[in-house]
Every structure is written in C-alpha cells, then in structure tokens.
Amino acid sequence: MSVKIEYHKFDVVVVGAGGAGLNAAQVASQYCKTAVVSEVYPTRSHTISAQGGISAALGNLEEDHWHWHMFDTVKGSDYLADQDSCEYMTRLAPEMIIALEHIGLPFSRTPEGKIAQRPFGGHTAEFGKRAVKRACYAADRTGHAMLKTLYEKSVDQGTHFYSEFYALELLMNEGQVNGVLCYDIQNGELHIFNAKAVVFATGGNCRVFQTNSNAHINTGDGLALAMRKGCSWSDAEFFQFHPTGIYGAGNLITEGVRGEGGILLNAQGERFMERYAPTIKDLAPRDIVSRSMALEVLEGRGVGPNKDHVLLKIDHIGAENIMEKLPGIHELSLVFAGVDCTKEPIPVNPTAHYQNGGIPTNYHTQVIKGNMDGEEYVPGLFAAGECASASVHGANRLGTNSLLDLVVFGRTAGEQAAKYAAENSLVGLVDNAGSEGVANINKYANANGKHTFGEIWGELTDVMQKKMSVFRTEELMTECYATLNELEAKMDDYKVNDKSSVYNLDLIEALELNNMILVAKACTSAAILRKESRGGHFRDDYPDRDDANFLKHTEVYLEEDLKTPRVDYRNVRQKPISVETFPPKPRVY
Amino acid sequence: MKTVTFEVFRYDPDKDKEAYYDTFQVELRRPGYLLLDALNQIKWELDPTFTYRRSCREGVCGSDGINVNGVNMLSCMTKVEDLGSDHLVIQPLPGMNVMRDLVTDVDDFFNKFITVKPYIIRKSPNPDKEIYQSPEDRKLLDGLYECILCGCCSSSCPSFWADKKYLGPNAFLRAWRYIVDSRDEGAEERLPILNDKHGVWRCHTIYNCVEACPKELNPTDAIVKIRKMLLDQQI
Ligand SMILES: Cc1cc2nc3c(=O)[nH]c(=O)nc-3n(C[C@H](O)[C@H](O)[C@H](O)COP(=O)(O)OP(=O)(O)OC[C@H]3O[C@@H](n4cnc5c(N)ncnc54)[C@H](O)[C@@H]3O)c2cc1C
Ligand code: SF4
Numbered sequence: 140m141s142v143k144i145e146y147h148k149f150d151v152v153v154v155g156a157g158g159a160g161l162n163a164a165q166v167a168s169q170y171c172k173t174a175v176v177s178e179v180y181p182t183r184s185h186t187i188s189a190q191g192g193i194s195a196a197l198g199n200l201e202e203d204h205w206h207w208h209m210f211d212t213v214k215g216s217d218y219l220a221d222q223d224s225c226e227y228m229t230r231l232a233p234e235m236i237i238a239l240e241h242i243g244l245p246f247s248r249t250p251e252g253k254i255a256q257r258p259f260g261g262h263t264a265e266f267g268k269r270a271v272k273r274a275c276y277a278a279d280r281t282g283h284a285m286l287k288t289l290y291e292k293s294v295d296q297g298t299h300f301y302s303e304f305y306a307l308e309l310l311m312n313e314g315q316v317n318g319v320l321c322y323d324i325q326n327g328e329l330h331i332f333n334a335k336a337v338v339f340a341t342g343g344n345c346r347v348f349q350t351n352s353n354a355h356i357n358t359g360d361g362l363a364l365a366m367r368k369g370c371s372w373s374d375a376e377f378f379q380f381h382p383t384g385i386y387g388a389g390n391l392i393t394e395g396v397r398g399e400g401g402i403l404l405n406a407q408g409e410r411f412m413e414r415y416a417p418t419i420k421d422l423a424p425r426d427i428v429s430r431s432m433a434l435e436v437l438e439g440r441g442v443g444p445n446k447d448h449v450l451l452k453i454d455h456i457g458a459e460n461i462m463e464k465l466p467g468i469h470e471l472s473l474v475f476a477g478v479d480c481t482k483e484p485i486p487v488n489p490t491a492h493y494q495n496g497g498i499p500t501n502y503h504t505q506v507i508k509g510n511m512d513g514e515e516y517v518p519g520l521f522a523a524g525e526c527a528s529a530s531v532h533g534a535n536r537l538g539t540n541s542l543l544d545l546v547v548f549g550r551t552a553g554e555q556a557a558k559y560a561a562e563n564s565l566v567g568l569v570d571n572a573g574s575e576g577v578a579n580i581n582k583y584a585n586a587n588g589k590h591t592f593g594e595i596w597g598e599l600t601d602v603m604q605k606k607m608s609v610f611r612t613e614e615l616m617t618e619c620y621a622t623l624n625e626l627e628a629k630m631d632d633y634k635v636n637d638k639s640s641v642y643n644l645d646l647i648e649a650l651e652l653n654n655m656i657l658v659a660k661a662c663t664s665a666a667i668l669r670k671e672s673r674g675g676h677f678r679d680d681y682p683d684r685d686d687a688n689f690l691k692h693t694e695v696y697l698e699e700d701l702k703t704p705r706v707d708y709r710n711v712r713q714k715p716i717s718v719e720t721f722p723p724k725p726r727v728y
Numbered sequence: 729m730k731t732v733t734f735e736v737f738r739y740d741p742d743k744d745k746e747a748y749y750d751t752f753q754v755e756l757r758r759p760g761y762l763l764l765d766a767l768n769q770i771k772w773e774l775d776p777t778f779t780y781r782r783s784c785r786e787g788v789c790g791s792d793g794i795n796v797n798g799v800n801m802l803s804c805m806t807k808v809e810d811l812g813s814d815h816l817v818i819q820p821l822p823g824m825n826v827m828r829d830l831v832t833d834v835d836d837f838f839n840k841f842i843t844v845k846p847y848i849i850r851k852s853p854n855p856d857k858e859i860y861q862s863p864e865d866r867k868l869l870d871g872l873y874e875c876i877l878c879g880c881c882s883s884s885c886p887s888f889w890a891d892k893k894y895l896g897p898n899a900f901l902r903a904w905r906y907i908v909d910s911r912d913e914g915a916e917e918r919l920p921i922l923n924d925k926h927g928v929w930r931c932h933t934i935y936n937c938v939e940a941c942p943k944e945l946n947p948t949d950a951i952v953k954i955r956k957m958l959l960d961q962q963i
C-alpha cells in the first residue's frame with residue numbers, strides 16, 4: 140500500500156453521517172468550513188432504519204411536561220444516567236422537533252395538523268401514573284425521514300462530504316485533538332483531515348452479537364479509535380436487547396407496534412406482560428419486556444416447535460390502520476418472517492439493538508476522561524449519538540430517546556465544535572501523523588496468514604450471543620473473554636485475499652473485525668466486574684441492583700499495549716441543572 | 729440442500745482488462761434465503777475478493793440495488809426462491825459506470841438529485857410552533873418521501889442511458905415531493921430546473937422506472953404532474 144497522503148484543512152471535521160453527524164455538520168457549516176467523512180453515503184447510515192419515533196413533550200394530544208419526560212428517562216436508565224444531561228435533553232426536545240419540522244421532516248399529523256404522537260415504552264405522565272403519547276413519528280419511517288431531511292439540509296448549508304472514506308486513526312498533537320486519518324474505499328488512497336475540532340458520530344456496535352437489529356457497518360470503529368488514543372468507553376457493559384426482533388432474523392419490529400395497540404402473547408395465548416408490569420403492561424421499558432419474554436420461554440410457555448419465542452399480535456387494530464401507520468413493519472414481517480401481520484401474529488424474540496454507553500461527554504458534548512477522583516476534557520474532541528455517552532440512557536435507553544439524543548447532542552456538538560474552532564487556531568500535525576493507522580491498514584493489506592473474516596466473525600458473534608447477552612454469569616463471561624483472546628491472537632495470522640486498491644471490502648472487514656474484537660473484550664471485562672443487575676445488564680449470579688457499590692459509571696480504558704482493557708469508574712452526575720435530583724428507587728411499572 | 733448457480737459480473741480495474749463472469753454454486757440454507765445472504769455466502773466462504781455494497785440489510789438504505797436476470801432489485805429484500813430460476817445472472821446496475829464487480833459510481837446519481845433543490849424553501853417566516861399541515865396535505869407526500877435513493881429507477885431508464893445530463897426519475901420524484909408539500913414555497917425556483925432540456929420533457933413515459941422501483945413508488949406519475957404544472961404555468 141502506498142504511503143502517499145493527501146492533506147486537507149478544515150475548521151471542523153465530523154466523522155460519521157448518521158443523524159448525529161449530519162445535525163452537527165449542518166449546524167457547524169453555518170459558522171465555519173466543515174467536512175463530513177463517512178464510511179457510506181450519508182443517507183445509507185444506520186439512522187435510516189429507525190422506525191417508531193422521536194420523543195418530545197409537545198403535549199399535542201394530551202397533557203405532557205418535559206419534567207415527566209426527564210423522570211422517565213432517569214428511571215428508565217435504572218438511575219445510571221447523568222441527570223444534568225437528562226434535563227438538558229428533555230427540556231430542549233420540543234424546540235428540536237419544531238426545528239426538524241421547519242426544515243421539512245414529513246411528520247405524521249393530528250386532525251388539526253399538529254405533529255402526531257403515539258405512546259412508547261416507559262414514557263409516562265405524572266411521574267409514572269399512566270402511559271403518555273410522546274413519540275413524534277413519520278409513519279414507521281421516522282429515522283428515514285429524519286436522515287434524508289438532515290442530509291438535504293446540510294447539502295444546502297454547503298457541508299463538504301467525503302463519502303466512502305473510512306477513518307483509521309484519530310490524530311493528536313500533545314494531547315490536543317487535531318484531525319483524522321482516512322482511507323478512501325473507492326481508490327485506496329489515504330487522506331489526513333487536519334482540523335481545529337473533531338466530532339465523533341460513528342454510531343453503535345451491535346454487530347458483535349449474532350442476533351441483532353443493526354446494519355453491517357455498526358462495528359464500533361469510533362470507540363476503538365478513541366480508546367486507542369486514551370479515551371474511555373463509558374458504561375460499556377450496557378447493551379439494549381430489544382424485545383421484538385423478528386424470530387430467526389433479528390430485524391426490528393418497532394415498539395410503535397405496541398404503541399399502536401399491539402400485544403405480546405405466550406403459547407397459552409396469555410397477555411403475559413399484565414403480570415410483569417401491571418400499570419403499563421406491554422409498554423414497559425425494553426429491558427423489562429425482554430427479560431419477561433425470556434422468563435416465559437424458560438418456564439416453558441414459548442411458542443413454536445422449540446418453544447423459544449413469543450408472538451406479537453397487531454391484526455386487531457385493522458388492516459387499514461396498519462397500512463397507514465406501520466407500512467414498513469408490514470413489509471419486513473412479510474420478507475423476514477413470511478407473515479402477513481394484518482392477519483397473523485409476528486414471531487419475535489429479543490435482538491441486540493443499541494449500545495447504551497459510549498465515549499463519555501458532558502452535556503456540552505465535550506469528550507471527558509475521568510475516574511472516581513474527577514474528570515478532565517480532551518481538547519478539540521466532541522462526540523454525539525450512539526457512539527457517545529452524555530449519559531442520558533444509563534443502564535437502559537427508552538425507545539425514541541436515541542433519535543432525540545442525535546438531534547439534541549448532534550446540534551450541541553456542531554455548535555460547540557464551531558465555537559471551539561472560532562476560539563482556537565489550527566494545531567499542526569506531528570511529523571509522523573497517521574503512522575499508527577497506516578501501520579494497521581498495511582498489516583491487514585499484506586496479511587497472508589490463515590484465518591478469514593467469515594470464520595472469525597462467526598466465532599465472535601456466536602460467543603457473544605451465548606455468553607454475553609440477555610443472561611450473564613461470571614463463569615460464562617470469563618469463558619467468553621478467554622475465547623475473545625484466542626480470536627485476537629488469530630488476527631495475527633489473518634488472511635486478506637483481496638489485494639485490490641478499489642472497493643476492497645475484504646480489507647475493510649478486516650479492520651472492522653479487529654475493532655469489534657477490541658470492543659467485545661472491553662464490554663466483557665466491564666460486565667464481569669459489575670457484580671449486580673441493572674437495566675440491560677442482568678446477572679443470574681447477582682440478580683439485584685446494588686446502589687451502595689455500583690451506582691457509578693464504568694470507564695473502560697486500554698492499557699499501554701492498546702489491547703488489554705483496564706476497568707475504572709466515575710461518579711454519576713446525579714444533580715440536574717435546575718430541578719431536584721430523582722433519587723434511586725426500585726423500578727416498578 | 730438446493731443449490732442455485734450464480735453467474736456473477738466481475739471486474740477489477742487493478743488487474744482486469746475486461747469484465748468477465750464467474751460462476752458460483754450457492755446453497756439455499758433456509759426457506760426465504762435472500763439474495764444478500766447468497767452474496768455474503770460467496771464473499772465469506774467462496775471468494776473473498778468478490779465485492780458489492782450493502783448496509784442496512786432491510787430495504788431502507790438503498791445501498792444494494794443490483795441487476796438480476798435483467799431486472800433491477802435490492803439484494804436484501806429479494807428471496808432467491810421467488811426469482812423462480814436455478815440460474816441467476818448477477819450484474820451491477822446498468823447505465824452507471826462500474827467501479828468494480830457490483831459496485832457502480834453513484835456520485836452522478838446523487839449530484840443530480842441534489843440539483844432539484846430537495847429541501848424546504850420558505851419565503852414566509854416560520855411560526856414558533858410547527859407549521860400546521862392537514863392530514864390530507866400530509867397524505868400527498870406518501871408515495872414520494874419513501875424513496876431510498878437506490879438508483880434502480882434511473883438505472884432502468886433509457887433516457888438516463890442516452891443523455892448523460894438527464895436528471896432522471898428519482899430527481900423528479902424528489903422535486904415533486906417538495907413541490908406538493910404544503911409547507912414549501914420553492915416551486916418557482918425548481919420548475920425552471922425541471923423544464924430544462926435535460927428535464928422532464930426527455931421522459932418517454934414508458935414506465936421502466938416504475939417497474940424497477942423496489943419501494944413501489946411511481947416516478948412517472950410525478951413527471952406527468954410536473955409537466956402539467958409547467959404547461960399550466962405557460963398559459
Ligand atoms: C431498526 C432500528 C430501529 C430504530 N428505531 C428507533 C426509533 O424509532 N427511535 C429512536 O430513538 N431510535 C431508534 N433506533 C436507534 C437509532 O436509530 C440509532 O441509535 C441512531 O440512529 C444512531 O445514530 P448515529 O447518528 O449515532 O449513528 P449512525 O446513524 O449509525 O451513523 C454512523 C455513521 O458513522 C459512520 N462511520 C462508522 N464508522 C466509521 C469509520 N470507521 N469511518 C468513517 N465513518 C464511519 C457511518 O458511515 C455512519 O455515517 C433504531 C435502531 C434500529 C437498528
Ligand atoms: S418513464 Fe420516463 S423516467 Fe421513467 S424510465 Fe421511462 S423515460 Fe425514464
């Protein structure tokens with residue numbers, strides 16, 4: 140591979156073109172010269188798949204209040220979220236939705252012409268009394284409508300796009316972040332973007348699990364790049380397993396189906412959620428519904444020849460209603476389950492869906508490094524979206540709060556990065572800038588060993604599925620970690636067959652696989668050490684929440700070998716900006 | 729287990745003077761096996777140098793439009809068994825420059841869609857709240873906003889092949905999506921672009937694009953309506 144590098148200078152460079160990246164870019168572009176680099180064309184980012192909605196206490200159909208939304212978010216997080224960030228996000232939500240509507244997002248409407256809203260899991264009125272209609276939506280294509288609107292807006296704002304550019308290394312000069320090294324997938328050339336501020340918005344990493352709802356590109360690259368430069372991954376052990384993945388395929392059936400009246404049934408035809416969450420039933424938060432489903436299966440009430448899943452029934456709301464509000468779900472059920480959901484129930488089981496934690500930031504999206512003694516900023520680095528953690532999701536994210544996170548923290552990141560770029564001058568590159576990234580890509584470009592992507596990725600997702608998903612124990616996770624170490628060793632005896640400089644997917648998959656193994660090790664070590672159950676992290680050997688010892692963020696750093704995780708902790712910011720703290724309570728719904 | 733023959737277009741500019749076809753026997757490992765599963769099987773088990781695009785794997789990102797036995801489709805939403813043949817010829821989308829194997833150059837396609845100003849243009853000030861839109865007005869956007877930018881339509885269009893500057897069905901569909909939006913006030917800015925000699929008049933209304941669209945959208949209908957609007961304006 141050539142080491143010829145092309146250089147570019149920008150005020151702000153955004154890595155990632157999903158909802159978070161594009162919102163950051165369209166805002167930053169209003170103030171300064173901004174580039175977006177993305178592994179795929181912007182409209183092909185994973186945000187395009189988001190279905191059910193985006194939350195905001197607009198109160199268009201019934202009374203609602205941001206403070207109730209904030210409470211639901213904190214309680215939903217099993218009290219691990221930072222309450223200042225939760226207040227910031229939920230207060231800003233209505234304004235953000237209106238801004239999206241003004242730039243063209245085709246929201247569904249109420250009869251009076253306002254933005255329509257539907258109920259979603261864990262969203263309640265009056266601090267938990269009853270379910271509330273808070274999710275704004277565009278049929279069941281909310282993410283699609285949002286991403287395209289943001290893309291079109293950022294083109295209009297003059298954002299510079301570099302599509303099918305794959306980020307290899309985050310660049311720094313004496314602790315100051317000053318750019319990113321990228322590989323042009325279309326022709327194999329290397330580029331360095333030297334910038335005053337860098338925004339990471341690289342999305343999630345659920346491709347490490349066998350059954351997942353994620354796109355091929357969700358491999359945790361951003362986390363790996365940041366961790367190799369001394370940043371941590373906050374709350375790494377917390378993943379969201381969404382209750383309604385299509386059985387056998389993992390593709391998502393939005394919670395909006397239950398919001399529109401869908402119910403879950405076991406083999407006896409019983410609406411079992413009435414037993415687990417008497418107040419809000421099928422609209423309990425995802426961690427609770429997933430675990431209830433798993434218990435139904437464990438106790439022999441699953442459906443199908445293997446009694447290993449449950450049914451989601453929606454036909455009772457009528458075919459016309461389904462085709463108007465949930466047309467995408469109808470299509471997905473037909474293709475992936477062979478079921479016409481206007482007539483029959485959809486077979487479902489939990490699917491790995493969302494990375495709750497991420498690169499830690501404060502609510503200004505500045506990346507922080509911290510431990511129990513305090514925290515400091517990483518100058519010039521900002522992060523937003525699923526790859527980041529301002530910590531509004533904690534141990535379990537509420538449905539529709541991710542799209543909200545993207546627009547709120549995406550916009551903040553765009554503003555903050557532009558402000559940072561205005562106040563600081565460009566820091567030059569060090570002499571051998573990018574050498575680590577170049578060495579890494581050369582290692583794989585020239586890899587002529589034995590093991591291939593198909594083989595190792597198969598083993599990785601298999602072990603993560605069996606030993607690190609809905610139920611976890613010390614023994615299983617320790618075995619998992621040992622297997623991950625073996626897989627890591629195999630990466631030194633790897634084979635990239637493709638030697639082409641043009642669209643070399645074999646090479647990109649090698650780089651992604653290397654990152655996936657690193658993030659898998661990081662989250663497994665964090666999970667082993669969190670000896671309690673909280674939100675999406677459920678341990679059979681420690682089934683209760685333990686606030687005395689574990690009401691704190693995990694922060695996984697890398698040791699100097701850049702391979703071995705080192706698990707540290709940081710205090711939860713329990714103090715909101717202006718209101719009172721919601722103290723931890725048992726979570727009943 | 730049933731196997732199907734995949735005859736796949738191959739071309740790597742780094743080493744091939746000309747394109748050629750490679751043949752693979754692909755196993756259909758479960759009912760409902762998708763074309764994308766088959767492409768992944770080829771790449772992960774038979775020949776890692778084979779390359780193609782894909783991301784969401786559920787028909788919404790528009791990465792994986794390909795041509796199978798002469799018809800454009802998304803690999804991730806098509807069941808191999810539904811194609812009703814044991815021999816499939818797999819090609820990149822026609823009418824676009826091939827970069828390698830099934831990967832085409834889509835910059836031209838994206839740039840054309842951008843020329844029609846696909847964003848809300850407002851002259852009146854925005855209210856503090858949302859701009860009200862009746863459910864009936866919102867319904868006008870159905871069948872338009874769902875486009876996933878896969879290119880299956882433009883790639884099937886004879887006018888798109890013949891005239892390198894022809895904007896193509898997708899761009900017209902997108903333009904119409906904004907023109908009919910009750911919140912938009914930009915029709916005047918868009919209509920001259922659509923009225924250009926590479927605009928809507930180049931369309932022969934032969935509905936290839938409608939047949940090719942995996943999302944069952946109707947670009948030709950949008951074209952006919954744009955033409956009517958242009959004609960009405962001239963009077
Ligand atoms: C099926 C589904 C339905 C969902 N529905 C909802 C919903 O209804 N409501 C809700 O709130 N949330 C929903 N979510 C969650 C939500 O969609 C995601 O969390 C969110 O879209 C993530 O957005 P993002 O901007 O952080 O990242 P993404 O949209 O994933 O974008 C990541 C970007 O980073 C780029 N990138 C990654 N790695 C690299 C690299 N190495 N180099 C260069 N670029 C890179 C990619 O190209 C991409 O542009 C859903 C998720 C799924 C899977
Ligand atoms: S109807 Fe018009 S746009 Fe569509 S394929 Fe035919 S010529 Fe092209």
Ligand code: SF4
Nearest residue numbers: 875876878879881941
């Ligand atoms: S109109 Fe249909 S075929 Fe054309 S780009 Fe959009 S979704 Fe694809």
Ligand code: FES
Nearest residue numbers: 783785789790804
């Ligand atoms: S992979 Fe996204 S549309 Fe097929």
